Amino acid sequence: MTEVSTETVSKSKVLQLGNQATARGLLDGGVRYFAAYPGTPSTEIMEEAIKIAPEYGAIAHWSTNEAVALEEAIAAAMSGKFAAFAAKHVGLNVASDPLNSVSYMGVPGALVMCIADDPAMHSSQNEQDTRWYGRLSHLPIIEPIDAQSAYDLAKKAVEISHKFEIPVIFRLTTRISHGLGPVEWSERVEPPESEFKKDPQRFVTIPANARKNKIRHHKVWSSLKEWVETSGLWQEYNNGGKIGVIATSVSGAYSYEAIKRFEEKIDLLIPFITHPLPEQKVLDFIKSHDKIIIVEELDDVLEREIKLLAFNNGVNVEIHGKDVMPWDFEFNTKIVAEGIAKALGKPVESEKFVVKEDLIIPRPPTFCPGCPHRATYFALERVFKRKDAIFSNDIGCYSLGVLPPFHGADALVAMGASLGMAPGFALSNPNKPIISIIGDSTFWHTGLPGLANAIWHNINLLVIVMDNEVTAMTGMQENPSALYLPMGDKLSIEKVSEAMGAKTWVLDPFDEKTLRKTIKEAAEMPGVKVIVTRRACAIVETHELKKKNEPLPPPVEVDMEKCVLCGICYEDMACPAISLNVEEQKVEVDQALCTGCGYCAVICPKDAFYVVERKLE
Amino acid sequence: MKDIQNILLAGVGGQGIVSLGHLILQSAINSGYKVKGAETHGLSQRGGTVVFHARIGDVMGPLISKGEADFLISLELAETARYIEYLKPNGTLIMSTRTIYPNILQIINKKYPKLEEIYDVVSKRAKTVYVIPTESMALEIGSARAENLILLGALIKLNPIFDYGIVEDAVAKRWPKAKEVNLKALKAGYEYLEKSGGATLSHVLDKKEKTM
Ligand SMILES: Cc1ncc(C[n+]2csc(CCOP(=O)(O)OP(=O)(O)O)c2C)c(N)n1
Ligand code: SF4
Ligand code: SF4
Numbered sequence: 001m002t003e004v005s006t007e008t009v010s011k012s013k014v015l016q017l018g019n020q021a022t023a024r025g026l027l028d029g030g031v032r033y034f035a036a037y038p039g040t041p042s043t044e045i046m047e048e049a050i051k052i053a054p055e056y057g058a059i060a061h062w063s064t065n066e067a068v069a070l071e072e073a074i075a076a077a078m079s080g081k082f083a084a085f086a087a088k089h090v091g092l093n094v095a096s097d098p099l100n101s102v103s104y105m106g107v108p109g110a111l112v113m114c115i116a117d118d119p120a121m122h123s124s125q126n127e128q129d130t131r132w133y134g135r136l137s138h139l140p141i142i143e144p145i146d147a148q149s150a151y152d153l154a155k156k157a158v159e160i161s162h163k164f165e166i167p168v169i170f171r172l173t174t175r176i177s178h179g180l181g182p183v184e185w186s187e188r189v190e191p192p193e194s195e196f197k198k199d200p201q202r203f204v205t206i207p208a209n210a211r212k213n214k215i216r217h218h219k220v221w222s223s224l225k226e227w228v229e230t231s232g233l234w235q236e237y238n239n240g241g242k243i244g245v246i247a248t249s250v251s252g253a254y255s256y257e258a259i260k261r262f263e264e265k266i267d268l269l270i271p272f273i274t275h276p277l278p279e280q281k282v283l284d285f286i287k288s289h290d291k292i293i294i295v296e297e298l299d300d301v302l303e304r305e306i307k308l309l310a311f312n313n314g315v316n317v318e319i320h321g322k323d324v325m326p327w328d329f330e331f332n333t334k335i336v337a338e339g340i341a342k343a344l345g346k347p348v349e350s351e352k353f354v355v356k357e358d359l360i361i362p363r364p365p366t367f368c369p370g371c372p373h374r375a376t377y378f379a380l381e382r383v384f385k386r387k388d389a390i391f392s393n394d395i396g397c398y399s400l401g402v403l404p405p406f407h408g409a410d411a412l413v414a415m416g417a418s419l420g421m422a423p424g425f426a427l428s429n430p431n432k433p434i435i436s437i438i439g440d441s442t443f444w445h446t447g448l449p450g451l452a453n454a455i456w457h458n459i460n461l462l463v464i465v466m467d468n469e470v471t472a473m474t475g476m477q478e479n480p481s482a483l484y485l486p487m488g489d490k491l492s493i494e495k496v497s498e499a500m501g502a503k504t505w506v507l508d509p510f511d512e513k514t515l516r517k518t519i520k521e522a523a524e525m526p527g528v529k530v531i532v533t534r535r536a537c538a539i540v541e542t543h544e545l546k547k548k549n550e551p552l553p554p555p556v557e558v559d560m561e562k563c564v565l566c567g568i569c570y571e572d573m574a575c576p577a578i579s580l581n582v583e584e585q586k587v588e589v590d591q592a593l594c595t596g597c598g599y600c601a602v603i604c605p606k607d608a609f610y611v612v613e614r615k616l617e
Numbered sequence: 618m619k620d621i622q623n624i625l626l627a628g629v630g631g632q633g634i635v636s637l638g639h640l641i642l643q644s645a646i647n648s649g650y651k652v653k654g655a656e657t658h659g660l661s662q663r664g665g666t667v668v669f670h671a672r673i674g675d676v677m678g679p680l681i682s683k684g685e686a687d688f689l690i691s692l693e694l695a696e697t698a699r700y701i702e703y704l705k706p707n708g709t710l711i712m713s714t715r716t717i718y719p720n721i722l723q724i725i726n727k728k729y730p731k732l733e734e735i736y737d738v739v740s741k742r743a744k745t746v747y748v749i750p751t752e753s754m755a756l757e758i759g760s761a762r763a764e765n766l767i768l769l770g771a772l773i774k775l776n777p778i779f780d781y782g783i784v785e786d787a788v789a790k791r792w793p794k795a796k797e798v799n800l801k802a803l804k805a806g807y808e809y810l811e812k813s814g815g816a817t818l819s820h821v822l823d824k825k826e827k828t829m
Binding site: 145363403576 | 629630631638639642643646651652653654655656657658659663664665666676677678679680681682683684685695696698699701702706717718719720721722723724725727728729730734735738741742756761762
């Protein structure tokens with residue numbers, strides 16, 4: 001084990017996530033205006049940018065949603081600024097309207113759109129491949145393979161965008177975004193001074209101008225294509241073999257390791273710009289090999305392109321791709337090596353060691369101890385008792401209300417859809433209560449048009465806004481009504497819903513009795529009613545106390561003389577810090593997990609919980 | 618493949634796995650090695666299972682494939698069973714006896730596995746298994762949340778890549794305020810492996826009986 005290669009890395013290198021390196025690369029490349037909406041795995045690009053923006057005098061902030069964020073960045077880039085935008089893959093769907101129009105007109109400054117895909121759907125509802133957006137909107141795509149290349153290529157992307165006045169898609173994936181590596185930074189680029197210069201023929205997309213812009217865009221595309229041929233934006237590992245692998249993104253890194261596992265000499269080409277492809281480079285590579293294996297996660301985007309290229313140029317070479325590599329989920333070195341083995345007609349070993357299934361317990365994500373959402377679901381559960389109500393849910397921590405012991409989600413499609421779907425549910429199921437559940441960030445993101453629509457159509461609907469005063473799911477970002485808000489004055493959810501015409505309550509979810517009573521009452525009233533359940537996310541609460549150097553609330557204890565093991569706390573409310581010790585028949589509180597929130601004391605029918613002094617830390 | 622070392626860290630959200638991973642990578646960098654790593658973010662952090670891939674040496678990709686980890690460090694008992702397949706057939710397992718019981722088991726009527734059952738399976742895969750009662754050790758040190766550092770101490774005792782002083786520095790830099798208690802935890806883990814009886818299953822079980 002001491003044989004680990006000791007090729008030294010410079011100690012001045014910083015250990016960074018791909019996302020952090022991307023942010024640094026953008027700003028070092030001259031980006032001075034950056035807008036984004038959070039979404040795993042893209043979030044830390046903006047988080048890092050907010051941290052370092054003061055060093056550059058740059059603007060970097062969260063916006064209400066992705067369309068708005070991209071529109072901000074477009075206007076900055078129209079004004080000649082070097083601008084950037086970041087989102088997760090599905091976020092680009094929200095921003096796809098401005099995307100597909102800005103592409104024709106281009107921008108005089110620079111515009112880099114960092115989009116992170118999520119192969120394996122670690123934190124997403126689908127596995128869409130952003131590379132299709134490059135084809136749809138006719139925009140270039142750049143794909144880093146690790147943190148260092150994320151830094152270098154983010155910088156390069158700004159340069160290309162400015163040089164060709166074209167927006168650039170910078171495509172990451174979970175393992176690039178959340179992959180760590182040492183990163184070395186290079187010199188900063190100072191962007192030119194600029195302000196908006198009127199050019200309505202270019203920037204006002206009435207059809208007559210759009211037609212001209214489209215022709216203009218083709219010219220830009222041809223010159224970009226020509227430039228790419230000599231750009232050197234690829235990495236080649238030539239071992240003098242007759243088998244060639246072409247891989248992109250993190251698959252490039254896996255392939256680099258996988259080809260070393262074969263006795264055959266295998267060459268590797270990793271293009272960093274994948275749209276437009278450096279065609280001559282790829283052609284030379286495929287012509288000089290007998291067998292080509294294309295390695296890409298998600299769809300067969302590159303495979304189609306390369307097969308077409310070979311066909312158009314009369315190159316007759318055996319090309320493998322999705323016939324040997326998986327279509328679904330993420331890769332690793334072993335998976336890539338197995339795919340290569342299949343293409344070479346070699347046997348693939350199967351794993352003989354398996355662990356008995358009953359030793360592997362399920363551990364789905366749950367609401368944290370002290371989470372306000374759990375309390376709201378507990379009340380909802382008591383009122384509706386799994387009856388016929390339809391829960392139209394949304395995307396946030398509260399989505400976890402779908403998991404036992406709660407039954408708080410019957411449908412979940414996209415951000416804002418809890419309200420968008422409401423009339424569809426209400427008018428198709430007139431005899432069932434309809435409940436839309438949405439969070440504060442999502443309310444501002446895409447909840448507003450859905451709420452207006454529901455009120456306009458005068459349906460019967462109970463809306464629960466689970467307001468934990470932060471955008472929690474993605475790791476505690478601000479939003480217009482967030483509690484700890486350095487960005488400006490707080491907006492009011494209740495004022496908006498009242499002004500739209502909905503009867504509105506604001507309640508503390510820990511006040512279980514009032515909440516339950518109000519839910520019951522509101523559910524019976526006609527029209528759209530809104531209950532805002534407001535209490536800060538438990539994680540934010542703890543952070544704030546720590547920041548202020550204040551003591552954390554002590555954990556609770558259980559008086560087993562009083563407890564009757566009714567199960568309300570550990571089963572119905574299911575706080576992760578409380579469990580039943582089956583052997584000893586007693587309720588136990590985990591000292592490290594309990595936040596001392598006290599909600600268990602609110603719901604225990606026997607008054608068995610009490611608070612003790614915290615002995616630790 | 619000899620010039621790569623793969624260390625997989627497994628546990629439950631909130632146990633400080635990402636911090637542990639960063640310390641391992643940073644210490645390796647400070648000792649002059651190339652590194653790559655992968656973190657878990659997002660949904661899985663909410664009390665779900667969490668893994669961190671730490672790779673040292675001539676590495677390019679961030680992930681450790683199944684059956685290729687030289688070390689598996691598991692901060693939670695049942696998680697050891699979930700990730701044991703990642704260990705090389707002759708790899709080293711450092712496992713905590715800490716259990717974090719997911720309430721879902723109560724609801725679906727499933728049992729949390731026993732220490733002996735898990736040990737039985739994992740010792741079929743690992744060449745050496747070190748069992749460490751991190752929960753009671755952390756409480757003794759005075760920080761319920763320092764279990765991760767106890768395991769780090771054990772790792773550096775077993776793994777010649779790491780230099781104790783360099784790791785200490787990295788820990789002190791990361792938590793200037795809680796430096797003392799964290800360094801204590803690191804030392805406790807390191808020394809636990811030196812003690813008579815060692816980090817064996819029977820040692821843990823003996824102790825359990827005595828305290829009962
Ligand atoms: C279009 C789109 N953008 C971003 C995301 C990522 N995302 C998932 S949940 C969430 C935030 C939800 O915040 P909030 O509604 O306040 O709920 P909380 O998590 O705080 O409970 C975001 C941004 C997404 N799934 N879809
Ligand atoms: S992060 Fe906050 S809102 Fe999300 S589950 Fe935990 S306590 Fe609840
Ligand atoms: S809710 Fe109270 S009485 Fe019921 S199990 Fe919990 S502690 Fe015991």
